Amino acid sequence: MLDDVLGPSLDVLFCGINPGLMSEATGRHFARPGNRFWPALHLSGFTPRLLAPAEQHLLPSYGLGITNIVPRASAKASELTREELARGGAELAPKVAQVGPKVLAVLGISAYRTAFARPKSVIGPQDEPVGGVRVWVLPNPSGLNAHWTVATIAGEMARLRASL
Template sequence: MTVGLAARRRSGEAYDLLMPPTKAELEAARDATIPDVIGPGLDVLFCGINPGLYSAATGFHFARPGNRFWPALHLSGLVPRLLAPHEQGLLPSYGLGITNLVARATARAEELRPEEFREGGALLADLVRRAGPRVLAVCGVSAYRVAFGRPKAAIGPQDDVIGGAAVWVLPNPSGLNAHWRLEGIAAEMARLRPAPDGVQEETRLTAGGGNGATSRS
């Protein structure tokens, strides 16, 4: 279910997009879900770990102030300007989409059980098969390791092919991830851009681009 500001949008009640959710709305957002942002012919489908309470209360992915997803996306060159979370509906026009590994919202990802990650991985593979993106980019190496049984996975391209898509693991853009700076996250995202004509895609997808940080999310 969706709650809070998201519910008010559906009811037509006037609201301020920039108004943060109340404490009550945040608490009511536990276990809520957010619809995927998806469309045909996507170049990259980003996959978050699961919605935080702030995102679930607003209905927007990576919405909590301090999350670096949207600034990093802009710095990467994948979108021409900085998008606000409430502009997420524009992403498919740039060949991009967003989903989550686990649908239900929690205050912290640590509240999720290992079996939820594994079940989410199976559901994600089915979604990718249906949506057909070129690349699946999972935003969080620890979640990827658990969901797909890859305990040694690191940031960057993976040997796995999921649902027919190449797989890339990105740093978790949460502001709680002190191991990666904004510039490093953006550099990893930039490596997802389609290769220019005449350049082998594999070269772009394996070239350097990190910030020297450890591959922890």
């Protein structure tokens, strides 16, 4: 299981769908070279330079953290069942309430819709909180998500950052 990256007084708790196999093997979030999380995070202005997955421990110093909806690693998020996502969403709410970030940023609209039973949700700010915390849904940064580029993911992250 991949450990969360947490700290006190987080502005944003980024929430991936689940760890990829490389992330599980290395103990680092978004570790696969084709993943656009780290470049988009930097381009959006959240970090002053491009961080490598091995530097994830620096995120709390920027007011950022990382968790996942489902702890089980898989090659693709599509391997998760609807039940796993729903259970993960239910288990995430108390964690978010305890950590208390300003915003929970879920990275993946389809997983968000399933995990929180909100089938009509769109990318951006959400009306319903999770664990008492404001939610913003971002595109999935996986290289398998061909509908989004690093620049467009960074643009959505920048919208979130401007809302803080």
